[in-house]
Amino acid sequence: MTRERTYRIVDGERIEGTWRPIFIRNVDYHLTDLLIFADGAIWCWEWVDLDGLRAKLESGWVATTLEPGARATAHHLGAWRFGEPRSALTAEMLLGEVADEIDRLNDRPDSTDRCLQALDRYLDTRTEEDRQALRDAYLDIPEHLRVYALGDMDNKDRPLAVLCTPLGEPLLANRTPGSAPAVTERMREQAYAYFGDSAQAKERFTAPRPADDPETPSTPLHVTQTVYPQGWPTDPGPHFLQNDYPAPIEIASTTYPTVEHAYWALSTTDPEIRERIRQADRAVEAKRLARDAPRLPSWPDARAAVMARLLRAKFRQHPRLADYLLSTGGTHIHYGGGSESGYWVTRDQSGRNWKGRLLELVRSELTAEQVIEHMFD
Known part of the structure; x- marks a missing residue:
C-alpha cells in the first residue's frame, strides 16, 4: 500500500482514507486510483464495500490480470499497449491488502498484527489449540506479505512458519513446490529459542516509556x-x-x-x-x-x-x-x-x-x- 492519506467529508465528519494504483477495465485498461476509507467505503469508479470490491474483481472491472496487446491509458499522461505484462497481485492479494488498510485507518490490528498477537498467546501456552489459531492467523495474512511479519530481514518469517506447521509436514512458508523441508522437533526447538532471544533483545533495545506520559493514548474530544x-x-x-x-x-x-x-x-x-x-x-x-x-x-x-x-x-x-x-x-x-x-x-x-x-x-x-x-x- 502507498500509505498516502486522503479523506472525504460525510455529514460534516472527516472520514480518513488512502489510495493505491489499480487498473480498471472498461473496454481498455485504465490506470487509476482505488480510494479506501475508514468506514469501509471503496471508490473504483463506483462506490462499493469489500464484498462489492470482490465482485468487481470477479467481473474483471478491477483487473489483476493484464492481457498482452491490450490498450491501456493513464488519464492526461498517455496510452500504451501491453507487451509482456506481469501482474504483481492476484485478486485475493489485493482484497487482503485493502482489508488490512481499512483496519489500519481505524487504528485496529491488521492481519499481520493479529498474527503476532496469536503468536504471543501460543508462546505463552504452547497448546495445540493456540498453535492452530496461530496457523489460521498466519494464513489470513495476504500470501505475498507472509515474508517479513517478524520484521527480520535475515530469517524472514521462517521461525513463525515453523511454529505454524505441524511436525512432519512441509514448511508452510516455503514457496518452491516440492522443495519444502519437513518440520522436525529440532526445528521447532530452534524456533522457540529464536523467539526467546527476540523477546530479550526487544526488552533491551525498546526505548522505555517516558515516566510522565500516559500509559495509553486517549480518544480526541x-x-x-x-x-x-x-x-x-x-x-x-x-x-x-x-x-x-x-x-x-x-x-x-x-x-x-x-x-x-x-x-x-x-x-x-x-x-x-x-x-x-x-x-x-x-x-x-x-x-x-x-x-x-x-x-x-x-x-x-x-x-x-x-x-x-x-x-x-x-x-x-x-x-x-x-x-x-x-x-x-x-x-x-x-x-x-x-x-x-x-x-x-x-x-x-x-x-x-x-x-x-x-x-x-x-x-x-x-x-x-x-x-x-x-x-x-
Missing part, C-alpha cells in the same frame, strides 16, 4: 459549535466547553453573560460599543456588534492570553463546568466551528485550534491544583 434555538439542554455534555455557553463570568468587576461576550467586548476601544456587546441577548449578536467596531491595535498579539484568562474565569467561577472539563482527562480537544477563524478552531487539515489548546491548558492547571491540594491534605 471534538467540540463542535452548536446552536440551541429553544434553549440549552440540562446537560449539554461537551457543549459546556463552548464559549457561548451561558456561564456568566466576572472580569475586572464587570460581569459578562458568556466568554464570547467578554472576548468581543474587550477587543474594542469604543466604550459604548463595548457595553452594547456586554448587554447583547445572545453571543452571536455580541460577535456581530463587534465585527465593525474599532479594534485594539495590539489585539492580534494579545487575544490568546485574553482568551486564556477568560477560560480560567469561566471554569474557576463555575465548579460544575470545571468538573466536566476535568472529566475529559488527558484527551486532545478539537474545537470546531464553521465561521470561526482558523486561528481558533480546527477545520479539515488546517486550523491552529487555539480554543481547544487553551481548554487543555486550563484543564491541566485545574488538575495541578487538585494534585497540590492532595499533597498537603
